[in-house]
Amino acid sequence: MLKEGNRTIDNVKDFEIKVMKIQKGLRELVDAFRPFIIRVTSTVCRQYMDPCMDEFSKGFSAFNEAIDRYSVRRRLVTFADMVIRRRLIDYIGKEASKNRFTYLQPVE
Numbered sequence: 001m002l003k004e005g006n007r008t009i010d011n012v013k014d015f016e017i018k019v020m021k022i023q024k025g026l027r028e029l030v031d032a033f034r035p036f037i038i039r040v041t042s043t044v045c046r047q048y049m050d051p052c053m054d055e056f057s058k059g060f061s062a063f064n065e066a067i068d069r070y071s072v073r074r075r076l077v078t079f080a081d082m083v084i085r086r087r088l089i090d091y092i093g094k095e096a097s098k099n100r101f102t103y104l105q106p107v108e
């Protein structure tokens with residue numbers, strides 16, 4: 001027997017159906033916001049984002065994080081924009097510090 005809020009779910013199958021509906025709703029929400037994620041990611045990176053790029057993946061993860069941490073007191077779009085920007089800036093900073101090369105000149 002599982003508890004859902006103040007109610008008890010007697011049947012595991014009913015619980016699985018509810019979880020599947022929630023997952024489907026989240027997939028639809030993310031699909032609806034895909035252009036938004038591309039726009040914010042492209043703005044931060046100052047280039048068009050293809051969905052197969054690492055930065056888009058980080059933006060997508062940040063959007064999922066924003067959904068998880070969202071509260072009714074905030075507007076989802078504004079909050080998601082802020083989370084995506086911050087995560088991408090952190091990612092770009094980490095990548096920039098990793099990719100420091102020292103170029104050596106040949107000695108004559």
